[in-house]
Amino acid sequence: MIGGLFVYNHKGEVLISRVYRDDIGRNAVDAFRVNVIHARQQVRSPVTNIARTSFFHIKRANIWMAAVTKQNVNAAMVFEFMLKVIDVMQSYFGKISEENIKNNFVLIYELLDEILDFGYPQNTDTGVLKTFITQQGIKSQTKEEQAQITSQVTGQIGWRREGIKYRRNELFLDVLEYVNLLMSPQGQVLSAHVAGKVVMKSYLSGMPECKFGINDKIVMEAKGKGMTTEDPARSGKPVVVIDDCQFHQCVKLSKFETEHSISFIPPDGEFELMRYRTTKDISLPFRVIPLVREVGRTKMEVKVVLKSNFKQSLLGQKIEVKIPTPLNTSGVQLICLKGKAKYKASENAIVWKCVFACFPQMKQLLKVIKFSESSAWQD
């Protein structure tokens, strides 16, 4: 199990060090700094093994977090845990930054004490932690409050406390979808899938049990299979073909297995209810057509056409196109018909932003890139 947890800034200075087990010596902190943070190799795997001690690290915005162990652990669990720690910290004091960590390390120390016991991860749910690890812990709680916390820490429904009351009971639901597309240079779609998530904001009183269902393809697929050969997609109703999904811990997985309905007691406030993936029948919102022409040895012309595929009645907003450029780009000339385009040398890319709301059926951008010839233009 996890033997210790360290947090460093980008220079390798230790911000937090917490050792849970004796087999991790105090010098492990330095070993990681010297071998990973200061060794500036380009490629490195997130797990480093130094002298039979394994360091799992993640890096977020100039902050390194490393978990150390000498034991055989479940690698995915360690990473999941560290990501959770970061989540928890973010919900306590916002962005993860050196400044914030320094200002809050008493709190962090307390948190680490609570969520990791002898290297075993414990309840990491922010909602629960917030009830008994408070930043201004000075105010002493009344008897009832204490009892309430107690029941929550020990309770089965760890993500919701009892006795929540709202004058208006409201529940907001957002569906966010990410389309992922991989295209060959010839313009052929190699793979495309949609990764979506359902985010909820709940302001409900008491312990409500909510039910949630999706346009029944899931049910149909599970039940009607084998009985009929007909394709449910042809029945005329719009169906959601969900490949697979995962849920927040509040969803009763056993119920989903048997009844295919998503039933849950929601945590208070904002949370992510489910994630899903679909791969079939994806209609892409845009088509991006790049045309690349080499003009001489030091010049290249790239023309990008962006076509929208959705209905005229819909709006496309905050569209951003990133066009990567070779490392040795020296100058870029842009001709942009719609929106704004800018070459960002730090990102090695041209960023083209279309901020207007109404999106016409077609538009394009033309640009010319020049290269400096410090290194020969090879390919």
Added chain:
Amino acid sequence: MYAPGVNSSTTLSSSSSYNNDRPPSAEAVEVATDPASGGFFNSDYKKHDDLKQMLDSNKDNLKLEAMKRIIGMVAKGREASDLFPAVVKNVVSKNIEVKKLVYVYLVRYAEEQQDLALLSISTFQRALKDPNQLIRASALRVLSSIRVTMIVPIVMLAIKDAAADMSPYVRKTAAHAIPKLYSLDQDQKEELIQVLEKLLYDKTTLVVGSAVMAFEEVCPERIDLIHKNFRKLCSLLVDVDEWGQVVIINMLTRYARSQFTDPNLQDVDEDEESKRPFYEDENEVEEEQQEKRAPTLDPDHRLLLRSAKPLLQSRNAAVVLSVAQLYHHTAPRSEVHQVAKAMIRLLRSHREVQDIVLTSIAATATRRKVMFEPFLKSFFVRSSDATHIKLLKLEILTSLATESSVGIILRELQTYVAAHDPPFVAAAIQAIGRCASNIKEVTDTCLNGLVSLLSNKDQAVVAESVVVIKKLLQTQPSAHREIIIQMAKLVDSVTVPQARASILWLLGEYSERVPKIAPDVLRKMAKTFTSEEDIVKLQVMTLAVKLCLTNPKQTKLLCQYVLQLAKYDQNYDLRDRARFLRHIIFPADAESGGPTRLSKQAKKIFLAPKPAPVPESHFKDREQFQLGSLSHYINTKANGYQELPPFPLEAPDPKARDVETEPQVMEQAPLFTAKKVSSKKDSTFYSDTESPEDESEEDENSSDEDDDDDEEEEASSSDKDDDDNEDEESSGLEEKLPIKVVKSTAKPKSDEEEEEDESDEEDSSSESVSDSDSEDESSEPSSVPKKQVRNAKPAKESTPVAKPKSNLDLLLDLDDVSPAFTPIMTPSLGGFLTPMSTPSSQVKTQLFPDIQPASAVISPNTTSELLNKINSNGLEIKYRFTRSPHLYSPSMASAELTFHNHGPDELTDIRVGEKPTSGGVSIHDFAPIPSLSPGSSLMGTIGVDFADSTQPVNFEIKIGSDRTYPVALKVPVGEVIRAVAMSEELFLKQQGGLRGMNENTAKLSLTKPCTDLKSLTNKILTVANLGVIPNSDSSTLRFAAQTLSSKSTVLVSLLSSDNQNLTITVNCEKMVIGSMLITQLKACLAD
């Protein structure tokens, strides 16, 4: 540098919280950079004096401020041990925040200041008796974290107490404390295992996860402790917290490997497997097929796999991966692929997790190609991937390549070659090579492609291609003269040593195919010999020697020249090699005795046919490690890695896992539905009765819980006891059990030890009595269900006894001792157990008073067997649903039972025995039959409330005084509803309200066209108890019904566009009923 903390309330100067504690020397510079913090003005020499003062003050906020600063120092790794005495004093502080910080400090420094640390121990001992479970738990946590060997006995006692605590949270902490104590003092192992055993028996989800963690740490070899808990763990698995799930699944994987036989022994046909489209098989129909195909799977093994499967939907990647590895290591081959989809999903996760998942997939893919083949495209590399991710994806792509998919893969690889990432390009070229040698069909295409890469502008690409081609040519002994010639030409241009060496080797090996070119190349190389890299030089020598043997006329002198050059090389390897070669080719004493034996054989030595290299996945050898573990990832054995045992040839006795008598008997009874039903029953059985959470899910029954728990306790206590006790009355059991438990805890403790501790313990035990009394008082007035109070009592009384004092005391106390397992329910849980949903549907029916119950038109005469005459020695019971409302309660379906005595003897006193008490299901008995003479038949009626579920209802039939038979009453979905009559208008109105999720539609074409839809009515009515709605339109048929218990409306309508095609629509609030009904209707109309 550090921003000032918020401490305006303190009386101190406005200095930052963290600055005064700096040691004077090293930090001077840092302080100077931050003058605003006031660091300049703090006199360094007085160091921690102000902190001490603050700690000594009697204001809580001052203390807290001081503690915060001290913890700040600790967190940054600064020395703060000289404050120890001042800090420890505050351990008694009433302020919980201060207390917490003192605890943190104590854990860090106790080891260094053992004597002082001991001062704080008594505080903890007091805190262990605190009425607040949070304080009890944190006291135990800190106490067990203090690493001072002197307090081992105290911690041991504390753990034992806490393990029997009422609060699951405290028990959980006790479980965590076990490995801590174990690491402090290994001698305590035996005693700890006993505590652990108790904790493993716990049925609270909160506790079991931690108990298994402790088990894994302390005694992973004691697999026998798991037997009795196996089924419980499986059923609780879904509800345990995510971290616990990971650990439990890991442990169960090992358990499964040691307890069940290899499911893949009688090999399922792999071909058939690969033909099946398998992204669609997550439904039950398919599953049943699979079960049929692998009938030998132990029911417990099946239970494990089944209960782990829902976890594939977990949010936590670690849980998903654990399930994946469980399936990989233990599931029958035909089922492993179910996890593939979930693993693919994880690829969308964070980069670090992605890395782990890809490593696992890469290792799996070497053995199970079919599993990931449909997801091939998910492994296509994106330009935004990190290099190590790209390499892993390449690895997977090559492993997955088959004859059919290799085309797509090669096209991808071709694109990758043009990428900008050198290591990735090299890997892509190697991947092409691997595809080429693995799949014979594409070898030539690949070779051509690689050759064309030889004219690439990029040196690195050319070099890599050369190396790969060299390997490929070896596997292809057929002449590729053209390619060799082309490569020989490259010697002039290629500069990468590895590539040059490869070309030279090729020329030497196949010199007879290019007799003219090889000597010429050697000539060139001899010229540039001195400026070559070592690896090239070695190959030049090899080439020279080989040519010298095949073509001595042209090259003998050249060869001598090269060897001569090598003789004076700087590298000793080269010199060695030259000397060695020279002796074989040009023996020094040639003039004396002609060719030596070695030189005669030289040709055989150097030109022997060499086996071609077999390109293999780097991941092949990772098979030996458990998937997803650290060892697997780094491909070396990490500390504490436990190898997965191979499957046993002969499964150990499965009886070891039997916990209660009930499921065991059920399995013996060969019901009609045989295996599948019984295994299913196992799982539902547990989930219905055990965890309090489940009960709250069931949400209908709360009154039944008490009985449940009693049963549970009795049952589990009975297996603790010896088997012969099983027949005894339960009250007897309860008294007997404690004796056993106490004895076992008392035994290992030696008498001397006890004497030492005695005085101490007496104090604390007397304290605990008084404490627990007060606790009792506090809990009673609150509105706790009676049962809980009753349970609470024995638990409290047990506290003094759990501490072994002397054997005499033990004997005296015997009567008071409670069962080893404390009640699961605590007052705090009460809130969750209260039923949550008021039957809203009842309200609904009142809204529509026009809905009248109607009598069934048809009563089906299909009978099913409830009890087989062979099992019961002669009594046969058949049942048939009459569709008439049961007199006892309208929510019950009445079934007509036919009893027939086939046996030779008269059967007396036939009645219902044990009835189900969970899930809202209830049974109204048939009138007991006093006697049934041989050959005669009798009828009876039983009423069953199925609670709107189609789960079979299990109960017992008793005959006479000693014969008991478990039976299962299965109900078709058509019988859990009751026909109602309503107007067409109302029907449509109701239907309008049940759209969306509540609507199920199916299309169907009839085998023979029917002119009148009405003719189908009878068919439908035999299947389901529906009431016909009169309507005018001849192309539609409408039926209505209500579910029996919750009175939810069920609406069925049939619509035919022509005479052949039908559309069936079922609208029902209960989605399960709706979808099951439609399946059934379709089945009946189809034939």
